[in-house]
Amino acid sequence: MSDQNLCSHLSSITSVQLSNENVCEECVKTGSLWVHLRTCQTCGVTLCCDQSPQTHMTKHFRKTQHPVIASAQPGERWLWCYIDEEMVEY
Numbered sequence: 001m002s003d004q005n006l007c008s009h010l011s012s013i014t015s016v017q018l019s020n021e022n023v024c025e026e027c028v029k030t031g032s033l034w035v036h037l038r039t040c041q042t043c044g045v046t047l048c049c050d051q052s053p054q055t056h057m058t059k060h061f062r063k064t065q066h067p068v069i070a071s072a073q074p075g076e077r078w079l080w081c082y083i084d085e086e087m088v089e090y
Helices: 025-030 057-066
Strands: 038-041 044-050 068-071 078-081 087-089
Touching: 025 044, 025 057, 038 057, 044 057
Parallel strands: none
Antiparallel strands: 038 044, 038 068, 068 078, 078 087
16 A cells, blocks of 8 residues: 555555455354444454444454554445544555
């Protein structure tokens, strides 16, 4: 994603990680439902979005400080940096 207008976190992404399974790993454990899925670009975990009742991906960010997520929704191709609150399509 080398673009000089992007934050350093987004610029450091060289390939986008996506999940092979379309499930929130934490919601599956607790029997919760999710709305949309996001994949952490640091560790590869796929969790639910902020519109989902459990907001697992934001909780993951707060716990780990892993800055960049990718949408894991079919047809969506974007990254979001929590730290700089910046988004880019790829």
